[in-house]
Amino acid sequence: MKTQATRRLIVVALTTTAIGFSVPAFAAEADEQQAAQTAEATDSGDTGAIIVTARRRSETLQSTPVAITAVNTAMLESKAAVNIGDLQGAAPGLLITQQNSGAQAANISIRGLTYADIEKSQTPTVGVVVDGVTIGTNTGQLQDAFDVAQIEVLRGPQGTLFGANTIGGVINITRSKPTMEPGAKAEFSYGRWNTMSLKAIANYGDGDTWGVKAFYFHNETDGFYRNVTRNTNAGWSVGNTVGGSLLFKPAGSGFDAQLTVEHVSQKFDPVVSNLTNSTEVFCGFIPERECNRNNTTDLYTTFGDYAESTYNAPDATLEMNYDLGGVKLTSITGWRHSKEAQTQDFDGSSTDLYYVDRRQHYTQWSQELRAAGNLFDGFDYVVGGYFFSSKYDLTQWSRVFGFDSSTPPTKFDTAAQHVEGKTKSYAFFGDFNWAFAPGFRLSFGGRFSHDNKKLSNGFADGVLLDPDNLDLSKIALVGKGDASFNKFTPKVGIDWRPTPDLMVYASWSRGYRSGGFSPRAATAATASTPFQPETVDAYEVGVKLAAFDRKLELNVAGFVSDYKDMQQNLTVPGGPTGNQTITGNVPGGALIKGIEVDGTVRVTENFKLTGSIAVMDSHFRNFVTCGAYAGGAVATNDCGTGLVPFDYSKNRLIYAPDFTASLSAEYTLPTSFGDVSANVGWRHISPYDEQLSAASLTPTLNGDGEATRITVEGNDPRVRTTTQDLVDAALTFNFDFDNTKAYVRVFGRNLLNEKTTTHAFTVAGLWSFGMALEPRTYGATLGVKF
Template sequence: MVHGIRSAAISTSALAVALLATPAMAQGEPAEPPRAPEAGETGLQDIVVTARRRSESLQDTPVAITAVSSSMLESMGTTKIADLQGQAPNLLITQQVSGAAAANISIRGLSFADIEKSFDPTVAVVVDGVFIGTSTGQFMDMFDIESIEVLRGPQGNLFGRNTIGGVINIRRTRPKNEFSGKFQVEYGNFDTFSGRAVLHVPVSDTVSAKLFGFHTRTDGFYDYFADGSPRGGGRNWNYGVAIGFEPTAEFDALLTVEQQESTHDNGVSSISGTGELFCAFALPIECDRNTTSDLYTTFSDPSRATYKSPAVTLEMNYDAGGVGLTSITSYRESEDSSFEDVDGLTENLYRVDRSSNYRQFSQELRAAGEFSDTFDYVVGAYYFDSHYNLDQYTDLFGGGFYRSQYTVGDSTSYAFFGDFNWEVLPTVRVNFGGRWTKDKKALQTMAPDATGTFADFGRNSKSWSKFTPKVSVDFRPTDDLMFYASWSRGYRSGGFSGRGLDFVSATTPFNPETVDSYEVGLKSEWLDNRLIFNLAAFFTKYDDIQQNITKSGGSTGNITIVENAASAEVKGIEADMTILPVDRLTIRAALGLLDTKFKGFVNQEAYTITDADGNVVEAGLHTYDYSAVDMIYAPDITASINFSYEQPLGTGELRLNGSYRYIDPYDQQISRDARIPVVQNSGTTVLTSNDPRVRTDKQNLLDASITYSIPVGDGEANVTVFGRNLLDDRGAATAFTVAGLWSFATAREPRAYGVSVGYEF
């Protein structure tokens, strides 16, 4: 079946090109970060980005973008997508340990932290033009990355409906028609080893191949309380082949076949406290622990999760001059299973055994060209289809595993879009366009009903459609200065709650959420292009926010569902700077400021009052008003400063790199403090903060590396000594409370250090 779908995907794309027979605009040159000048050059070099599906200078693009150097991250021993956190203003990326290769991503305070495949991400990760449809699979290795663009603000016009926060646009290296490669081995503390290899092989004058493989293993940085052994380790593999075909200067194709696999211990740390039910059964040492250094000790038995995800992508470009077509066809599937002791306590109070299967197919066709020298366009169509099933068994209070949920979900989306650039005056451009999207979601859930019988709540479906426009104006008084203003609307599809475990929660849909974003910005170059300074200010109106809310119900006593809970306003300022103060020294800095405010965010919780005989004398709903609490993953300040210095030494070169990142405290869940008793009346309680345990401490992250490279044969060998989080700043990466029952968290990486050896030719 899988092979048939893959063949159909490839055939569909090929047929589309043949039938349309329209010339295409190729993907264009990949983005490059600022770099120091070469011999004879005087300033920082131009940065080419493809944020608007065109190849254009970053300084000429009226969008808030940060281009991050993958080579800089690699030289500092940072090779995961999470290491982008803090490098771009108002960007957070943490790993969601409950899901394989799953990421929690927030841009400008907009996020949705959940691994369930019934929910769409708020920030899109796009790899080689392909949107990854769930948070699972977004947590990537970056060794083979050619360009990374962090696009901030709604990008629904060109990138789709689930991009209301922004897009991380990643392109990997393409096969080269020359024999070349890059290899690296690395060893660090926590018995961490990694090996990475990319090999380019010319097959013929028109065909080239790229073979790639990455492997990482680690024992983990947690300590098991029972015997002091390391916990939280895992093994990861990513391997595949990319075949490039370029028979003429007008046509090229790229076929990539790959697989990602992982096994890991996804244990969690206890942050349960007095007043929560599970602490009545736990050892005293397991409750009322701090949310910083205590997180690195675990009490529960080892957990195990596995993940396997094959994928195939076919990209084709045909260029016949003024007009053209790009086709991107992709199929991706995944199998993951997870056995978790979710409460993080020694006693087996809440354990789950989950397995799920997921697949997605997408097809995008884009035409691009020019009506005149002053008017260009990109238009296209997009189709996306996904299917998943989840089977879960639960053990509650050691009573034995029972089947607590079986869910099947489907999602179908198609869209038509256009984006137009019009230079109305030599110094003034207008950009406008929009996207019309049609979505359909369906969900069928089976779970124990009120009598304990495994019941089928039926298959339910609903459709939504939305038009999301965008318009911007930019003014360039000089070649080195641009001002711009824009308005854009973002849209995130509605759906059904995959965790709904009773009839109402499993069959009631939530509606789409929308964002209206207003932005003004400045892009500038100074000092003969030795200084680049970009500034953006924005105001975002966020309506019908989809929010996870935990309520009583279901066979386990609680259910977490999504509701359109509130609206919000987000204001902010972002600054990016790159400076070349002297030759061979490059300094980069970023600053993000956020101010967020909920509006009309209320949740009702049931209460009952009984008499001495157990008879109900009063029942109703108490209202909790969350409007004054902070939005999640929305720190007030994110800031970073990086430097890179290169110095010839002997026959080789010495490179020094350093990075400091500051992240203000932020909340990770909308959560009423579980230690506050439920109020037994029909009144309203106004909350001014979330549970303090789900709030991170401030983060001061210092990284550094020293690299020495030397010519060897036809290539270059290098040795890097690196350190991450040198200040050993410890605290939570994720934290959650569960309906007054228990609370858990995961820890961020402590001080890590090691050495890597590489060779590139």
């Protein structure tokens, strides 16, 4: 049995807010909206082309000088996709995995740039933008795939057009607008593990001036894990989204306004699988069968105590546009709020070792104003300003070595952690295109960003905090910080169109992610010392080709990303345990290089092939931090007494697979009642790591046998996925009945039954855990439109 002092030591080391976890454009679902956009391109001779708006202009995919891949939304619907996570592997360089330590939380990586953390003190590396509003945290990013007009994934920094959180890229989601005509769409799906979904949209309006849209989505499942301790399914979830949208377009005014309000609620089981092995402390306290398990087939058998997460998140968006003829003005106002309460058995074993209760609130406001138009013939622009404000609070109670699950953490932990943070940001941006010579165009722009971050961090002073009536006077402040960061990030590119069907381009851009403060700091000095911004210099060259009357479309892009002042968790001296984990900067950074290819072949009018390939090479440069070494360290060095430099330069970047590929085939057979459509897809993802960790250590010793430097020999193999070959298939029967359309779809996902992790973590030599990829599943969908 551990002593009270030992338990306190581990609490301080781990509390730190949940242990420190550390495209493609999709064609419009609404046929009317896509037809309208296509009509806008008619004058340029690009009729029938996919239109994208991620650069805040309506332009064809093949004429956009950035890396975007186009895939029809039928790909998502054909697999009965629940959220945007099913985009993973379908577009070059894109990974999206679920992180169940937070509601609607996603680990998103584009070209090896990611931020795999649910804490709200830092901003995501990849910006998810919904109807023009940037989601400021990883929680909430895993958006529903139903009622989507278009999804555009831009790879690489996009700071001249979006919020500051776009160092890795942008996933730009536009939902369908009210049609302004009476109509409805509804579908019901049922699949393996008693998985059910009901989704409905209803439209009404006068056909000209106003329209309203109401929507409701419901998803539930029993979960694909089996908890043998409690003899029940695990990983269950229930989610509901309800909302409405009002569109107002006075005829002949050039003005339109759309207000959308919605409320998302979720309740789910944040299950984890036990990956602890015999080298870790917790293995000495849990049954033998629960140690040394593999990170593939064993993931689906769990042992943990009951846990539950609830999430309530209302939001509202108001977009207004005013077309003055020569210039179009746009205003987008966004508000999002969330309330979360989550218990979680992080050790994943049948022994009560580390169980937490997290309560938090988050609110963000954003306002964007921009103007777009043509300054003169051949010169167009987008200029604007952006404001973002957010605040959050988190209180975490931890039950460490409680050995009694009947006592809730709120009645156990007299040193509960409390964190409060605030962010205020503003930016001014401009993006310009100048056709300076026949066939040539210069693209350039820049963004000035200002970010202010505040954070306070403390622990209850030996008393129990009441979660329903939190008394902040009982919290002993560790420290607080207040800092501002300013950065100008430019972009320049050139493209050449020797023919209407061929474009060659090159660009350079700089991405930026703000600095901030560490919620895991354990001393006043580290709590008040900010980590600095990180930047990426992104170089890209590409070719876009459309041939044989657009029967073949092929895009090739090569890129180099120079990652500087990378933000990583570092171990430094100080605090009750002698060392602490904070966020710091790695000056050496990383270098990422790659080649991406994607294309479409329309073999016949009814048969289409779509494929992609991405090859990427990435490595750290001079990634040296400080850590404690059990074998002893030199008495004095740059790290401080008892600590020694750790060199992680041999480790792989996380969520950065060396090779991904995809191939899908779609065939439609016309029939007397409508048509039958068959869709088969294959996605290949090579192994990638999910956490910076240590497989083994090689010390460099001085003459006294003391360690002067430790070389880390790669990441722990338990945090590495297996090779994934994900095969999905669907068969859809579409029926036409006058003004009504109905469809029946049977589908299967992950037909080869690949089993691996979607997230895995090792915790300071104490224990390890992971989350599992959904195994083979299948089901059917019944839908109707009118």
